[in-house]
Amino acid sequence: MLKKFQEALNKRKEAGVLRTLKPKLSGIDFYSNDYLGLAGNEELQSQLLMKVQANPVLLSGSSGSRLISGNSNITDETENYIAEQHQYSAALLFSSGYNANLALFSTLPDRHDTIIVDEQIHRSVHDACKMSHAKKIKFRHNDLEDLESILKKQNGSSYIAIESLYSMDGDFAPLQEIATLAKKYNSALIVDEAHAFGVFGYGLIEKHQLQNDVFAALMTYGKALGAHGAAVLCNETVKCYLVNFASPFIYTTAAQDFLWISIKNGYEFLKLKPELSKKLHQNIKIFRDQNIETISSEVSPIQAIMVPDNHQLRNLQITLSCNGFLTYAVHSPTVKTGAERLRICLHSFNTEEDIAGLTGIIKEFI
Template identity: 85%
Template sequence: MLKKFQEALDKRKEVGILRMLKPKLNGIDFYSNDYLGLAGNEELQAQLLLKVQENPTLLSGSSGSRLISGNSNIVDETEKYIAEQHQYPAALLFSSGYNANLALFSTLPDRHDTIIVDEQIHRSVQDACRMSHAKKLKFRHNDPEDLESILKKQTGPCYVAIESLYSMDGDLAPLQEIAALAKKYNAALIVDEAHAFGVFGYGLIEKYDLHHDVFAAVITYGKALGAHGAAILCDETVKSYLVNFASPFIYTTAAQDFLWMAIQTGYEFLKQKPELSEKLNQNISIFRNQNIDTPSSELSPIQAVLIPDNQKLKNLQKTLSDHDFLTYAVYSPTVKTGTERLRICLHSFNTEEDIVELTRIIKEFI
């Protein structure tokens, strides 16, 4: 067994794609998902600290799953608050976006159903589909015509799964077109808003007023909100069904009440600080004005720079690191061979000077 595992690791090391855990680095952040800087916002931290001082039991362990001893008034109140904010009948909280997607797609579709996913859907959805007994099909990335050609051929219940903002290419889904197709063919549309929440207000579902056309949505809080956890937005019936049948929910110990309190506090903080998203949008524009070739949306905080040469990509990342710029190089198999890229994440706290210098160095390599 160990020999087999070591051979697989050695093979990855040989081609330069061995993943390793490293200490958190000091430098200029162009690689984290902390788009609005809330993970280190001192004002938000002070608000959270005050709440803990007023109620230290927030830090206590939940002691069990929510169906046993882990439920509380705070998590119930937070779910009601989230549902109201997003104009959905109900919300169900999870400890991570991965678990939320695992619960949705391993539980709702059964062996008589079909799940049609965008070919670039997040790995959590891919893994969940393997746990489901449903048939899974893929449609070409952000291609409504290809999706419709697949929907036309289906005879049973269908689910359509997309992200509103994709994390590898940094491009936006044609959400309105896909929602219209799902409605036309009576398919249940599920949208992962992980990277859109906070960047585009409460996400693109809200932006386009599609609450009644999206069967369920996943909102995660470890990115723009600077916290942790996730919520599924859905109908009360779907929430009850997940509580009864979703293994990732039933068999997971609930998080501390501090997490749920931090999420609700984060929502309130976002309302108080609209200037954070405004500054992020300004920085995205500054980056785009440097004329770097990218497949990413001009509105996205994620800007991908394709460099299908592993050695060149490694050299670029090292040069940037030598200048204190923290970036993330993405190799296959995370992305398709030939589409390796430098993934740049922009934030409200990045300076114009740093963005310009970052792009100057990148231009020397492409």
């Protein structure tokens, strides 16, 4: 068995795509999901430190799952606050977005249902579908005609799974049009807002006021909010169903109250700091004005630059790193062969000089 594992690892190493864990690097950040710089914001950290000093018990372990000893008034208050902010009747907190997607798609659809997923949906949804007894069908990325052709063939109940902003291509789902199709064919639309929350206010569902058309939404807090964890937004019936039947919720030890306090405090901080999002969007425009070819939306904080060769891509990333720029290269087999890309994440704290230096090197390679 170990020999089989080692052979697989050796093949990846020979191809130059072996994943390894490295210490956090020092440099100019163009690779993290910390879009608004809140993960290291000193003002926000000071606020949280004051809360802990006033109430050290926030750091205590929860001691069990939420259905045993891990629930608290702070957890309930945070869920109510989140639901109110997003104009949903209920919210259910999870320790990560991955765990939340596992709960949603392994629990809600049953063996008689169909889950229709965008082909670029996050891996957590695909893994959840494996745990589900439902049938899974992929539709071509952002292709409304393909989605409708699949919906027309459904006899039973169906769910549509999309992201509002996709993390690999940095493009947006046609959210309003998909919501219209979901309503037309009586399908339950579930939207992952992981990369849109905080970057575009409270997300694109709120921007377009689609709360009544989106069956459930996922907000994650390890990106623009700079914290951790996630919330499923839904109605009270769906929340109660997840609490009763979702294994990833039932059998997980609850997080510390400090996490939930961090999330609530992060929401309040966002309200007071609209300039962070404004600065991010200014930086996105500065990047786009460099006229580098990208497949991404012109207003996305994620800019994917296609470099369809693992060797060339690796050399580009190494050159950038040697010049102090931290970027993320997405090699095959993470993406299809020929779809390798350099994934640039822009932030509110990047400077115009940073962006000029980064793009100058990229232009020499492509």
